[in-house]
Amino acid sequence: MRSVASKDSDIVFQSYGRCCNNEIFFIDFYDRFMSSSPAIFERFRETDMKQQRHLLRNGIMQLVLYSRGMSDAKLRSLGKSHDRHGYNIRPEWYELWIEALIATLREHDPVFSPEVETAWRRAIAPGVELIRGAY
Template sequence: MNDTDLVFQSYGRCCNRDEFFIDFYDHFMSSSEAIKQRFVNTDMAAQRHLLRNGVLQLILTARGMPDRKLRALGESHNRSNYNIQPEWYPLWLDALLKTVRRHDPEYTRDLERAWKEVLTPGINLIREAY
């Protein structure tokens, strides 16, 4: 099985529990006071839904889908829109991996490596739109 298949299946296991998305934002917001402040007036239920779809888009793009939606995410997150700082993306990935480690019962170090390999090109595409 290739890395994209491993990550796709891992994400499916993680999505079986709504706590996955709650825990992700707990980890992500605790990584930086500036990030925490970005979510002060946010509808977190809606935000968790956006996260669920965003991670899926990263995985699907890695599996060969067109990158149109990731480019749109890059545009919405750039300095002219949400102004998501480029240095926050590694914190986002770290929070996601920490959450996967906690919620995927089949987690291994090799699976974590696969997650990094699969998501990094899409994350870089989004970040480069800054």
């Protein structure tokens, strides 16, 4: 059972709201994430990035909602699609994903602070672990 403080999930929900209405947030995220590893860059080379950004928007929202007590069904489905039999997203790549997300939030959230960063890390950790654990 996850235990995310209500305060953390509120901070994250508000932070995401400040960032997700600007498409450049998602473009900047993928620029960072894809430059974090040649293997990750290769993974996205033939990808429709507009569609991928839409999927990312939804995926982050699912992590946020899970931290707020919603069902894990969508994250379990995401884990299945990303496992070794699906997209084969290696478990170690999730740390790069998190770091790209935090760096992009830092750039785009006008009230980003150490408290906001800590809230994000605590709030999304259970959901990311659920997805990564499906590998």
